[in-house]
Amino acid sequence: MASSSSSSKTGLKKMLTLKSSDGDEFELEESIVIQCQTIKHMVEDGFSLIPLQNVDTKTLTKIIEYMKKHAEKTESNKEEIKNFNKEFVKGSFDDQFELVSAANYLHINGLMDLLCQSIADRINNKSVRAVREIFNISNDYTPDEEEKVRDEHKWAHEGGEFDESLD
């Protein structure tokens, strides 16, 4: 702790290298990367080259973009961060799933909250059929079983129009 604060005072920032599963390396300041709990623990254990076998380059680029922006967070740029977050969650479901999986693996709590909430908001009004398609789930109910499950909470299926779109 003492060494990192004194090095930042002298302008020498401690750098770390993140390596994606595709082998690409990204050099970043330690202060940006420690938002990520998994990496923070590795830094504490003395690592400076951090291989991320579960995160590909495309996903890691997005995650770095998020960490850089959020490292700038102050009281005065709340609106800017909010707009950034809004743009950040606009990708396809598959891209969002890759990101949420990486955020979970890397333990970036703020990003996990942001992504899970945005996916939840996007599927909230979807039909059961659309949800199965989006998450690539096959229906394992027999028609009788499905009918029974629906009947148990019939009111939940009568709430007007459900969204059948897959985006």
Next chain:
Amino acid sequence: MISADPPGDEMTNILSRLPVEALMQFRSVCKSWCNLIRDPHFVNMHMNQHSSFRESGYLMGKDIILDFTEIKECKDIILDVAEIKECCTLYSDETFAEHKKMEFPLWESTKSFEIIGCCNGVIFLLYPFNSSIL
């Protein structure tokens, strides 16, 4: 890619943020979701998730719902057949925006009620049955 069936950490986190209506509907998606949604740990997680968003409270007021269900059955008669049901409406105590109208299961018209308390979204109302004696 995240594991959706059976639901992994990420999927469970996402589902815990959905309102109850959507969860009851999504029990039909597959068996593993149905099992998750009725799991007591998940129920707790869902409750914590939602109570942490709502620090503010609600105001409750007496209101009416016009029930137009009978119109479909008799096309020639308009509006008059709408049944007036008494209900209560929840308003946000910050913006006074209407949040939800709820029908009373045991409504007796003209009687007032007392709010005794609420816990985890269940509201305990008391109708003073023998108020005339008091």
